Amino acid sequence: MSSVAVFRRPSEPLAEDLEDAFREHSRLVYRTAYSVTGSAQDAEDVVQTLFLQLLRRGFPPAFKQNPKGYLYRAAVNLSLNAVKSGKRRASAGDPEQLEIADSRPDVHDADAKDDLQARLVAAIAQLNPRAVEMLILRYEHDTSEAEIGRLLGTSRAVVAVTLFRARARLKKLLTP
């Protein structure tokens, strides 16, 4: 052997396949993670963690069968973990830039959407992961119930019922 040994990780997947998967699905993963966590930082972490796992561990059988469905489900699960870990910062970037302190209702209205989003994120994190998968597909990715069923390997009726129950649960969670 020469004086310098060069090595690579022996495991699959081949890098080109991963590159293809990243190019094709990373936006889906990021948008999904962003919708579940409400945080750019967490969304970036989810994308990185997910593809790093694929790089290091190779493609699992479930990925080979349905790459989009696998990545989507993994994205939802990792995002829910991120929300539940409670370690999210207030926002991406410098938190000091993002904060408005004002108790008056009129000016506070400017933050109403952010506050509502934060409450919605917290409520969604309490749902069943399967329901979250369907909810995000329906409302963030504008996917039809039939298409959700195909992607997640279930029937349209199950999707419709799960979404109905998820909305009802959200209503309960968001009602003061």
Place this chain on the structure above:
Amino acid sequence: MKPDERNIDELLKHALPSAPRDQMEAALDRVHGRLKSDSQPRVVEPDGSSETSRIRSWRPVIRVAAAAAVVVAAVWGAASLRNHGVYAVLEAADGSLYRINDGRRIPVHVGDRIAAQETIRSNDADGAVIALADGSHIELRSMAELSWDHAVDGLAIRLDTGTIIVSAARQSGRRVYVRTKDVSVALNGTTLLVDTAKDGSRVGVIDGEGDVREGKTETKLRPGQQVTTSVTLAPRPLIEGIAWSRNADPYRRILESFARGMAQTAGQLQPLNSASPAPALQGRASAAGPQFEEASIKPCDPDNVPPAPPGARGGGANSFYMSPGRTYVLCMTLATIIRTAYNYGPYEMLNSDTSIGPAGRGLSTGPVYGLGVEDGRRVRGGPDWIRQERYTIEAVAEGASDGAAMSGPMLRALLEKRFRLKAHVETEEAPAFDLIVARSGLKIKPVDMSACEAGPPPDVPAIRIRRTFKDVRNGQKPNCGLGIQANGPNRVLVGGAATLQGLANALGGPLGLGVRVFDKTGIADRFNFVLEVLDETPPERRIVLPDPDNHPETTADVPPAANIFSGIEEQLGLRLVPSKASRPFVVIDQIQRPSAN
């Protein structure tokens, strides 16, 4: 669909967080770059040490397995990916930026990573902005050459030649160092200009504080102050030195405001009177009042903020939350806690007059307040650590004390007891503006409350569909009150049956003036309006606002609107004229680190 379900459906359609495209693409580029680095072959030296090879391709070229080294590399990769400061990224460039490798110039493109110790040079015509992973930014003027590297407690920027402006992120226990051949500056939450040439170096602070070391001499610089290392460097006003910057206007405003004495330290300001105008604000006065029964005070790392307390959604560093009988201070500097305890908020307009804002009403239980970081205007004196070290406090009162008591006198009593705080209040004259009717007359018409869209009653889930400024311009009713949105480079203030007093408050704070604005119109009517003005807030004080489009491609073409002074006159028929306001501030007489819980 059932009626109550429709609300949730609407809520999900409108309020589900949706990733801004430019942010997403930038994030994916970063992740792609890291994955690419992680997939590179590692070169193992015979003695067992390893180093990362230069990036050559996505696919490794030689397949020689070395399991132990793989583990080491994977651990290194995972750790380094999440570590601070492992890379820098070219964020913007007017022209060309090059990395210098063996004397060759290799172009760097926007989004490219810049590794530690790589020498970077801007060309002879244009500048560039580099973002560091810790949130700091370096703006290079043309013909600047620098590199960055890790330091024991942060990052170090080595400026070989040229001029840069560094905006160092505020970090706990970490600093950004800027070094030239003859001077070194330590920064934390500081913006400063560094210029180095053959004869010597010049350092000038724009915002924050910088510790300058030249040989054995150490100097603390504050905004507007500068030092040079050579007598041959002609003195030059700092404002002239920053004229080339893309943020020249915001920087100029900061320097001008500091020059007017708005935010200098107590020693450099002349208090109007040294005695406290309000005995209730005196630190000692609170000792006999209501007090917390129990309190836990812990040092806090802002990079590892504990979870928000139950019910306090959305909290983060610098947040303040109270429920009846309980107070949570989440990872705030002691100076900010003191400011809060004295009922001074982050915005001048809220607090210089006790008739409005927290100074008059106190904070209330329920909302999570983001209180920012005390910037030296409201709390003066005391050791540096009160502005650097952060604390998380959880305090419990006997009975259900209200927010005004807990955030004011009770918090002051706690600080006196645990931090041995002694302080007094002084006042100074601060710049302000008066809002008056322009000579051309008011251009908006009074309305009643039916002209705006009221929110849902409190017992209904908060499914309030926000009317955007575009909706209002298209003839829909605005939401009642005031709301601010972004529109490309502009900020849009939408008023729904809003008073001019409310407008004045918004102009002073969220809309960007940062000083108190007095409503001197004498008009008590309510108005609907849409005011769009250029966002000239300094980057470090900029607040992220909701953008109704949320797609950069739809807002990229939005032309810059008039500035706040012209805009308010052209669009509303109002004027802002300079005036003065009295502003109190707290002077620390004595303080020490907290006693054990």
